[in-house]
Amino acid sequence: MSTARPSRDEPRWRVSLAAQMLVIQISWVGVRIMLGYRAIELGADATFVALLASAFAAPALAGSVVVGRLADRFGGAIVTLLGSALMALGCIAPLAAQEQWLLLVSAGAAGLGSVGVFVGQQAFIAHRTRGLSSDGEFGNLATAASIGQLIAPPLITALAVMVASPTRPDTSLGLVLCGVAAALAIPTAVMLRKVDRESPSIQHAEAARSPLGVLRTPGLWRAIAVSSAMLVTMDLLYTFIPLWAAERDIDATVVGWLLALRALVSVASRLGLGRLVARFGRKAPLVLSMACGVVALGVLPVSDALGAIAVMVALGVCLGVPQPLTLAWVVEIVAVRDHGAALGLRMAGNRLAQTVIPLGMTLVAAPLGVAGVIWANAFVLALASGLAVASSPGGPGPKARERN
Incomplete structure (x- = not known):
């Protein structure tokens, strides 16, 4: 290495x-x-x-x-x-x-x-x-x-x-x-x-691959899919929590504080992330944090303002931990010559998902109201969690150290 x-x-x-x-x-x-x-x-x-x-x-x-x-x-x-x-x-x-x-x-x-x-x-x-x-x-x-x-x-x-x-x-x-x-x-x-x-120059023995060739890198589409599910969750949270609050006559100021709490927890969850991955690898924190999000979205439609505090803490972890881990996952599995292209594909995939998935969720779950859309988001996040479980996102955890 x-x-x-x-x-x-x-x-x-x-x-x-x-x-x-x-x-x-x-x-x-x-x-x-x-x-x-x-x-x-x-x-x-x-x-x-x-x-x-x-x-x-x-x-x-x-x-x-x-x-x-x-x-x-x-x-x-x-x-x-x-x-x-x-x-x-x-x-x-x-x-x-x-x-x-x-x-x-x-x-x-x-x-x-x-x-x-x-x-x-x-x-x-x-x-x-x-x-x-x-x-x-x-x-x-x-x-x-x-x-x-x-x-x-x-x-x-x-x-x-x-x-x-x-x-x-x-x-x-x-x-x-x-x-x-x-x-x-x-x-x-x-x-x-x-x-x-x-910095020392990076010499590439082979020519850079086409974007389609980079996308065929084993595991890359899974990393992009997991990342996209997280960003869609954040977008839908900002879009639909005001409607959730309106159904319960919850003041807009309370909504602001709840979203601020989510953001603060996301910041805190990223502190020391490198040490966490060094000890446990990348997969365990990734899957557990996403599981927190699935549970949180599952109970949000039946929560009141007080219960939403715990929901926002869980969503803060869910939306804080996976994004940097999926970035590191993408970088680790592609060749050095293709780092920028792979990161560009990740961003393009994120934006495509942010455009298409919310529209699909709304069309399918709209008859159930806000709760239906939030539960549909939980389902998409659960699918992404399953992808993470079935993948090898790597990380310098104990097994990686043993190999070295």
Whole structure:
């Protein structure tokens, strides 16, 4: 097994990567909120707002694999640099937009920029940890992402309404703040680029495979399927918990606190993840955390506000642990030359699932109401758990250490 050369800049690149993810998440979450309000200002209806949401996601479906290949060829840092700049442009461009279609272009630019940053960061870690366990590094990155997602909505919206009104925030100020946050990621990308240049080059004896060839890697489609099920669960939670609460006359403030609790537990569950995997391997934490999610979703439709506290704790573990583990799983099973392409395929699969699965669930389970959709989500998550049980996600647990 090859090993990565230790770098004197290792602590610095970890901090830089975490800081970059933090500000990018603030920008990414904030711009989606602010562009929605901007569209309303320009007279958009619900159909256009839905189209705007699709414009954010479409670049991931179309360009993830290409971006991944660029990361393989030029290094993840340069891709994050370009992605950060494109995100900043996507945030600032709407300031001059007086036509709704220009908002779609801006959303597409921000979406493509986010693909560059996220896939570039993941490829950077994969290249830096080749031959070593990457669970801890992906856990740190995911923790920074969760913190950014936690603070972004109140930070951006609070500042935007400070000079306007609670119902009609100052979108120009909000978009400027999002653009500044994205621009703050550029200096960190420069530092990561320096580390990339100092790293030993990766020589590939074979030509890089086609995306279809990479997808045929044994176990890869399972890792992508498990990851997709987790992201779909998060999307549906945000979409349907307000409806669950409305059926029980639960205040919106309580819903906010419940979702904040879920996010905090997700952050906490990722701390020390590398040590957990080193002791038990990757499979046990992955399967057990997903099982927590299946049980939680199963009881949520019959829970009151008090019972939902335990549900959110379990969902926090479910939505916190698996994502970094599936990232490490993908990186471990593909060749070094295909890291970026595999990570791009993972993101494309995630976005496809986030588009298709909720629609299918809603069509099938709609007659049962909100409870039916939540239980359908539990069923999908149970299927993904079964895939994880039947797979070999690896990890440097006891058996791996015995082999070495």
